Amino acid sequence: xxxxxxxxxxxxxxxxxxxxxxxxxxxxxxxxxxxxxxxxxxxxxxxxxxxxxxxxxxxxxxxxxxxxxxxxxxxxxxxxxxxxxxxxxxxxxxxxxxxxxxxxxxxxxxxxxxxxxxxxxxxxxxxxxxxxxxxxxxxxxxxxxxxxxxxxxxxxxxxxxxxxxxxxxxxxxxxxxxxxxxxxxxxxxxxxxxxxxxxxxxxxxxxxxxxxxxxxxxxxxxxxxxxxxxxxxxxxxxxxxxxxxxxxxxxxxxxxxxxxxxxxxxxx
Amino acid sequence: xxxxxxxxxxxxxxxxxxxxxxxxxxxxxxxxxxxxxxxxxxxxxxxxxxxxxxxxxxxxxxxxxxxxxxxxxxxxxxxxxxxxxxxxxxxxxxxxxxxxxxxxxxxxxxxxxxxxxxxxxxxxxxxxxxxxxxxxxxxxxxxxxxxxxxxxxxxxxxxxxxxxxxxxxxxxxxxxxxxxxxxxxxxxxxxxxxxxxxxxxxxxxxxxxxxxxxxxxxxxxxxxxxxxxxxxxxxxxxxxxxxxxxxxxxxxxxxxxxx
Ligand SMILES: Nc1ncnc2c1ncn2[C@@H]1O[C@H](COP(=O)(O)OP(=O)(O)O)[C@@H](O)[C@H]1O
Ligand SMILES: [Mg+2]
Numbered sequence: 001x002x003x004x005x006x007x008x009x010x011x012x013x014x015x016x017x018x019x020x021x022x023x024x025x026x027x028x029x030x031x032x033x034x035x036x037x038x039x040x041x042x043x044x045x046x047x048x049x050x051x052x053x054x055x056x057x058x059x060x061x062x063x064x065x066x067x068x069x070x071x072x073x074x075x076x077x078x079x080x081x082x083x084x085x086x087x088x089x090x091x092x093x094x095x096x097x098x099x100x101x102x103x104x105x106x107x108x109x110x111x112x113x114x115x116x117x118x119x120x121x122x123x124x125x126x127x128x129x130x131x132x133x134x135x136x137x138x139x140x141x142x143x144x145x146x147x148x149x150x151x152x153x154x155x156x157x158x159x160x161x162x163x164x165x166x167x168x169x170x171x172x173x174x175x176x177x178x179x180x181x182x183x184x185x186x187x188x189x190x191x192x193x194x195x196x197x198x199x200x201x202x203x204x205x206x207x208x209x210x211x212x213x214x215x216x217x218x219x220x221x222x223x224x225x226x227x228x229x230x231x232x233x234x235x236x237x238x239x240x241x242x243x244x245x246x247x248x249x250x251x252x253x254x255x256x257x258x259x260x261x262x263x264x265x266x267x268x
Numbered sequence: 269x270x271x272x273x274x275x276x277x278x279x280x281x282x283x284x285x286x287x288x289x290x291x292x293x294x295x296x297x298x299x300x301x302x303x304x305x306x307x308x309x310x311x312x313x314x315x316x317x318x319x320x321x322x323x324x325x326x327x328x329x330x331x332x333x334x335x336x337x338x339x340x341x342x343x344x345x346x347x348x349x350x351x352x353x354x355x356x357x358x359x360x361x362x363x364x365x366x367x368x369x370x371x372x373x374x375x376x377x378x379x380x381x382x383x384x385x386x387x388x389x390x391x392x393x394x395x396x397x398x399x400x401x402x403x404x405x406x407x408x409x410x411x412x413x414x415x416x417x418x419x420x421x422x423x424x425x426x427x428x429x430x431x432x433x434x435x436x437x438x439x440x441x442x443x444x445x446x447x448x449x450x451x452x453x454x455x456x457x458x459x460x461x462x463x464x465x466x467x468x469x470x471x472x473x474x475x476x477x478x479x480x481x482x483x484x485x486x487x488x489x490x491x492x493x494x495x496x497x498x499x500x501x502x503x504x505x506x507x508x509x510x511x512x513x514x515x516x517x518x519x520x521x522x523x524x525x526x527x
């Protein structure tokens with residue numbers, strides 16, 4: 001056998017083994033999924049677990065169909081989703097803007113430093129009652145919760161990344177006569193895109209926390225409200241349904257951020 | 269009137285812990301079209317002096333003037349190439365070489381064509397849409413040179429531009445840079461700690477010594493070497509004579525060095 005053929009063969013063999021691995025990974029993922037849901041259903045049917053508390057997949061599914069048909073799920077879902085997306089976008093944008101401001105004025109960053117530390121270590125959801133008093137028990141205060149929970153950490157992480165850029169890139173721009181704005185636009189900001197994207201990923205999760213807690217506190221609709229209401233009337237099928245819907249939506253948001261990442265960071 | 273005139277420059281860096289005098293009593297002239305080198309061990313203020321000439325930092329005292337005007341007052345008079353290429357990794361090669369023009373709002377058709385031609389002349393074809401990390405170290409340094417030349421600076425400063433490259437690439441690039449600069453009749457300052465490179469490329473060599481950084485001695489490179497390409501110069505008989513002379517001076521600067 002000549003060596004060229006041999007390498008080709010080996011490469012094919014390698015690709016096949018990669019493919020095999022992928023299939024096995026998928027297989028086990030699906031297996032876990034089936035195992036969990038089938039186990040849940042059986043355990044509930046055979047009363048190994050209390051069906052009143054833990055409900056069962058078939059009941060959740062039936063409720064899901066019900067609520068789709070009467071439109072109430074879509075209503076709650078769109079309410080919560082818009083709060084989360086708004087909070088998520090506001091948190092990221094405000095955080096990045098604040099980081100830019102701190103980079104722009106080193107003096108300001110020195111002055112604000114201790115406040116950022118305090119605000120960052122504070123449990124943001126504890127601010128909920130104050131937000132509600134200030135903004136009213138409404139959509140606005142829930143969005144504010146979704147925002148506030150991510151804005152400070154975004155500021156800190158993005159600002160740190162702004163400062164980590166090798167100063168020689170700035171020197172290159174300065175030798176061309178670059179202004180501070182041009183330095184920000186051409187070097188500082190694009191160099192931080194990877195960091196901004198990874199804060200986006202973290203913020204997806206954080207905004208959901210903020211919004212759900214916000215709804216616990218005030219809402220009369222939404223997925224968070226569904227959880228709290230289901231809990232109060234002891235309808236755990238409702239709670240489970242809401243949790244599963246949140247899991248699916250949060251995952252979709254995360255995937256969208258990954259898509260954005262591929263679009264934005266070209267040189268990978 | 270001299271092209272570049274550095275007059276009695278002192279520079280001290282102040283930090284919380286100390287005040288470091290990086291440069292003291294620097295006076296030098298460079299004529300138009302001349303190629304000079306700053307040679308010396310690290311820490312003797314060579315980079316600081318380049319930053320002052322580029323107008324990036326203001327010296328504690330003294331002045332630097334280009335064609336009779338204080339440096340840093342006009343854009344695009346000076347091109348500065350750093351030790352590493354510092355190509356922006358998220359920009360394509362084309363975006364990288366046009367960066368200077370973009371910054372100075374000079375993205376005009378003829379300037380863009382000039383930059384593209386330069387890239388071809390320097391032996392890089394069909395790389396416009398690639399990203400820096402797809403190129404080798406030597407190719408990247410050539411792109412950095414094109415980026416620096418694209419704004420047509422009057423004075424070019426090269427801060428140890430070849431020190432991160434392997435020996436063969438370095439020899440090739442020395443010839444390439446030397447020929448390119450000669451072809452455009454550019455004035456240039458090269459910073460290096462390689463005696464051979466300083467001799468092979470320049471018309472004059474300023475030997476710096478440290479603490480505080482000052483000009484220890486100036487060497488004029490003999491005419492027969494100046495007319496040769498760097499590679500040929502390294503093989504010329506006068507090369508080793510002047511190499512020995514500078515080597516001895518350099519030894520006398522760092523006598524405490526142990527081997
Ligand atoms: N930004 C700075 N702050 C404080 N000290 C500096 C700074 N830059 C350089 N120095 C000091 O100034 C001296 C000269 O540095 P430099 O100009 O980089 O020398 P060279 O380029 O010849 O190696 C060194 O002692 C260095 O530690
Ligand atoms: Mg240096």
